[in-house]
Amino acid sequence: MGLIKRLWRGEVDLARTFWVFGFTVGVLFRGAGLLLAVLAEKNIGFAAVLLSFGVFLIVYQVFISVAVWRSADRYQGYRGWAFLAKAMVVLGVVQLIAGLVGI
Incomplete structure (x- = not known):
């Protein structure tokens, strides 16, 4: 929990915050989202998981x-x-x- 607080406060150095948590983790999360989207097309049970993950991605992006x-x-x-x-x-x-607005 300490790292999350430090990130939120901007106390983690810029390179690490941007490249590790912004870029790398962001790419991994988006890849997971794409995988869930493919699975949701084949199994309606994944639709709720995909929606929940989408909300998580928005929160993470903010x-x-x-x-x-x-x-x-x-x-x-x-x-x-x-x-x-x-x-x-x-x-x-x-x-x-x-x-979010579909542009």
């Missing part, structure tokens, strides 16, 4: 967006990296909203 943003605020290195991390957060949120 959580990690806040974590990356706050970590970028604390970043002490080259400010360009912090700017790019925040730009990716904005793009990720736009993508999430577009996906």
